Amino acid sequence: MTKRLVPATPATLDETDRALLAALAADARQPVSELARRVGLSAPSTAERVRRLEAQGVIERFTVQIDPRALGFTLQAIVRVKPLPGQLHLVEDVIRRIPEFVECDKVTGDDCFICRLYLHSIEQLDEILSKVTERAETSTAIVKSTPVARRLPPLG
Amino acid sequence: MTKRLVPATPATLDETDRALLAALAADARQPVSELARRVGLSAPSTAERVRRLEAQGVIERFTVQIDPRALGFTLQAIVRVKPLPGQLHLVEDVIRRIPEFVECDKVTGDDCFICRLYLHSIEQLDEILSKVTERAETSTAIVKSTPVARRLPPLG
DNA sequence: AATGAAAGCTCTTAGAC
DNA sequence: GTCTAAGAGCTTTCATT
Numbered sequence: 112m113t114k115r116l117v118p119a120t121p122a123t124l125d126e127t128d129r130a131l132l133a134a135l136a137a138d139a140r141q142p143v144s145e146l147a148r149r150v151g152l153s154a155p156s157t158a159e160r161v162r163r164l165e166a167q168g169v170i171e172r173f174t175v176q177i178d179p180r181a182l183g184f185t186l187q188a189i190v191r192v193k194p195l196p197g198q199l200h201l202v203e204d205v206i207r208r209i210p211e212f213v214e215c216d217k218v219t220g221d222d223c224f225i226c227r228l229y230l231h232s233i234e235q236l237d238e239i240l241s242k243v244t245e246r247a248e249t250s251t252a253i254v255k256s257t258p259v260a261r262r263l264p265p266l267g
Numbered sequence: 268m269t270k271r272l273v274p275a276t277p278a279t280l281d282e283t284d285r286a287l288l289a290a291l292a293a294d295a296r297q298p299v300s301e302l303a304r305r306v307g308l309s310a311p312s313t314a315e316r317v318r319r320l321e322a323q324g325v326i327e328r329f330t331v332q333i334d335p336r337a338l339g340f341t342l343q344a345i346v347r348v349k350p351l352p353g354q355l356h357l358v359e360d361v362i363r364r365i366p367e368f369v370e371c372d373k374v375t376g377d378d379c380f381i382c383r384l385y386l387h388s389i390e391q392l393d394e395i396l397s398k399v400t401e402r403a404e405t406s407t408a409i410v411k412s413t414p415v416a417r418r419l420p421p422l423g
Numbered sequence: 424a425a426t427g428a429a430a431g432c433t434c435t436t437a438g439a440c
Numbered sequence: 441g442t443c444t445a446a447g448a449g450c451t452t453t454c455a456t457t
Contacts (some may be wrong), residue, residue, distance in 0.1 A: 169337035173295035215415035218408035252374035259371035
């Protein structure tokens with residue numbers, strides 16, 4: 112697997128690149144030969160474009176989307192975290208080390224962190240948040256449904 | 268590509284399945300032969316397990332993680348959206364139709380929706396939110412960094 | 424459920440435009 | 441940057457345990 116060489120800020124993507132990205136987003140495991148058919152190029156050219164997109168850092172990684180329920184995670188919560196004075200870095204470390212926090216962004220405004228938490232049960236919420244509440248105020252919202260599941264932004 | 272047959276709530280995953288999922292999460296495009304080496308099975312068995320995980324709905328899809336900056340999205344925002352009375356469904360539709368909203372969860376509590384928004388510039392924030400603010404109160408936080416990028420929850 | 428061997432595809436490399 | 445062609449490598453099928 113070719114690895115990122117550049118931090119990828121400017122990247123000139125033509126129509127073929129965009130079509131490739133869209134096709135890969137829909138099914139990352141489809142063979143190069145099929146990708147090639149979709150974008151109207153030969154297999155070698157297609158393979159090289161995919162490698163180039165990886166090397167440029169446009170493609171960060173090929174991955175799999177797993178249904179959390181299949182792993183026993185029946186609940187999802189969005190937690191806003193406001194560290195107590197002087198606890199910011201420690202709070203960040205604590206979050207990073209709890210694997211049930213599957214995502215965390217540091218944001219502007221009163222709440223410093225906004226995180227997504229996977230839970231096996233509602234009881235587990237207290238269990239996990241207790242590790243954070245020593246050092247931060249938290250505000251939790253339970254996910255009832257997901258009107259928009261992670262999708263690609265407009266490629267145009 | 269085999270498609271989901273069951274809503275996947277109970278799924279008995281053994282150690283090999285978990286190892287497979289972890290390997291696929293790290294690189295979804297690696298060949299079955301390599302996956303087979305990693306989990307210590309033959310290629311045919313490995314291929315069948317991957318198909319089974321897809322059919323069970325454990326694997327939702329194979330996809331690609333793209334650097335938003337490569338597409339010109341230099342900013343990310345987390346927007347909390349509280350629809351005005353009677354506007355809930357319309358607000359949900361509006362969000363769904365704006366492709367820059369790359370993710371949206373409906374949650375318990377005062378703010379009905381929590382969404383992730385990709386932006387080309389700070390000016391675009393007003394432009395996009397103006398389509399929502401006719402029907403909802405919004406509260407926006409700009410992402411400064413991402414201490415935890417989307418990761419797999421614990422497979423144990 | 425898993426394996427090994429063989430047939431059939433797919434990927435990559437090489438050389439040319 | 442792209443193509444065709446051919447060898448290398450991968451995936452799948454099937455008979456077997």
